[in-house]
Amino acid sequence: MLKYVDAAIHMPNNIETVKFLTTMTDSDYESFLNLSPFPPFSEEVITYLNSLSKLLNKDPRVRQYPDVATFSFFCRKANIVQLKRMFLKDGALILGRGIVFHIAPSNVPVNFAYSLIAGLLSGNSNIVRVPSKNFEQVKIIVDAINTLSHKSEHANITNRIILVKYDRSSEATERFSLVCDVRIIWGGDETIHQIRTNPLPPRAFDITFADRYSICAINADSYINEMLPEKISVGFYNDTYLFDQNACTSPHLIFWLGNKENVRKSQMIFWDSLYKIVSEKYQVQAVTAVDKITSFYSQAIMGSNLSLEQKKDNLLYRIKLGELTEDIDQFRCHSGYFSEYHASSLLELSTVINRKYQTLSYYGFSKKDISGFIKLARPVGIDRIVPIGKTMDFSLNWDGYNLVDSLSRVIEIF
Template sequence: MTLMTEKLTDIEYLFPKEPSMDNLVHIPGEETFSENAIAYLDALAHILNKDPRAKNYPDVATFAFFCRKGNLLQLKKKYLYGNSLRLGRGLIFHITPSNMPVTFAYSLVFGIISGNVNIVKVSSKKYAQADIICNAIYELSKERKHQIFSTRHALISYNAECSASTYFSSICDVRIIWGGNDTIDEIRKNKLPPHSFDVTFADRYSLCVINADKFNAEKSPEQVASGFYNDTYLFDQNACSSPHLIVWLGTDENVETAKRKFWNNVYDLVKVRYILQPHSAVDKLATFYYQAVQSERIKKADMPDNLIWRTELKELSKDIDNYRCNGGYFSEYKASSLRELSNVFTNKFQTLSYYGIEKEELIQFITQLKPIGIDRIIPIGKTTEFSLTHDGFNLIDTLSREIELL
């Protein structure tokens, strides 16, 4: 059979280097967290760790760390519960983001450890990180021990005009579409087989809640600020999990003190680490004016320059997610309690990052107030960490079949 290679001519093959994907359709799914998969990913981590180029890319290093056997075994313990019999669903077609360099690799790993065969569409935008990872996958395929396992996935790239998405959609068992919403609409025009389904990661909005009373007592505010920097500026505040809304809890007086302390610490970091694109500065101003017109009584907080833009809100409305801008634009609101927030949450809300709030309180918040949206509640500084639970999906459960045995 040469169906695929005949039909699809405008594809760039990142791995394997020759077009040989037709056989992917006929490989069965494996057990989830199979020994082969864990050994394969652990070996991948080793190659990445040895690549001198990887040292320049913390996201590659973090990815390699994720692939280590130790980590995977821990995840296995957490995600493979009971005596459940699980096999991968089969062939997964991944459409991965063009502006997060390493997400395609995580998407592949999710597919692998849940026991699947994978076709991963990598952005045609060139990233050194993607190059390093594809190269490691290629090197690994030459090792005899991993040769066969290496035939279970393909990494490819093509532009929007190519009809490949139609074909891959027609043969896959699960299609994973990383947003934005326009992409999801566009890809969904391609039919799936009757038994197949989509896992979509749509555009989301995230917020950060800080307990001012606790923060004022914080001995290492610079560490909290550094975590916040990683949540926001590190990815130009454009990751879905990056907070755009900062909510303060506490007394008026404490909140004022905490704000000063917090932003001074963040500013010190941003000033040294972040390069503000001129267009971002103009966009922040335009966003602020737009927000001013559409909302009531907002005020720009005084800042020394355009690195951090803070918009102070007197009231919080349901359309708050319309007023966002990349590169360091924050709406700030002082809330009386978490309860007050649950009124404005919509299914667009993804990550609530927090500081100084007890887990017990957060659990109560979810169980008692049952907010719409909010799929992740993550300590400040850890929002960009990948996990096997994403946007409310347990990816192991979703990407594998549980076989009922009585």
């Protein structure tokens, strides 16, 4: 007997705008809907991910895309086994929830793959909507997944993966929502609101990763003694320019802490070093240049105590703030647009942090410094705190969610 009503069980291949990136027939789809869940971190999934990692490592295209290389590194067996020790509860009887429908963000190419991995590791079958834009990174990973689909030893995992691409006008979101146990939505606030108009089964629920704002704190008293400032700049470039500063994890507001003279010197070293990297690797489109200057004018109108630091071109905008205002997160742009402020202490960060704040990247602070700040300030925002260069590193704890717990269910025996 099929678990779902007939109206929902037919694969939506009659919707012209849906493109299936993995091979799937009507019969395959019906079987997919009735697959039993795995326990989290099953050996079959670990083996599959390790094979995926090896396959990606052999692909010469990966060398051009550090985000794909990082994803491949994440999938290694050694890393997954370590995560298993961290996330799996000894002795607990746990299974995946069933089917997870992932709606990936349109502006971060590899995010769909991490979301898929979270679903697999939690024991679930997965329907993943990949970005509609033609990212080469997406193609590389999808090619590897399809290659593994021809390996008989991985059949029990590949039949739990459906990858689709479609535009916003498609009815596919409604169809897939009707058969899922969990719907994961990565996107802006308006996108989430629109997707939520599509009903879920009674016991299903949403996990939403909404529009967020991220910041960076640099201790100038430490940075001034940094022997390899270029390394820090490369990390910051990867945090920001690599995805046009559109990722929720990309910092927009930079806090400088320390002696005034050290801050001045550190800013000069840091931004000059970053500019050299940007000028070699990055190009600004004409429309982006207009967006930047328009954003600055809007910010200048609303706040008088600020200035645009001298710039050579449109690659890097630095807006120096004389004071912090609670609405600073409203003034943001992309592709290299940064507000910066000299803070008296980490505690001053809490005067602007609200629920929209996600990631705090840092340099020159100890974990004791950071944890002390969090314990004292108890901010309503900030879910991730990572060193500069690590903001895009995926974790199974994301935006305050333990994804393994959220995507699995504990079965109690009394």
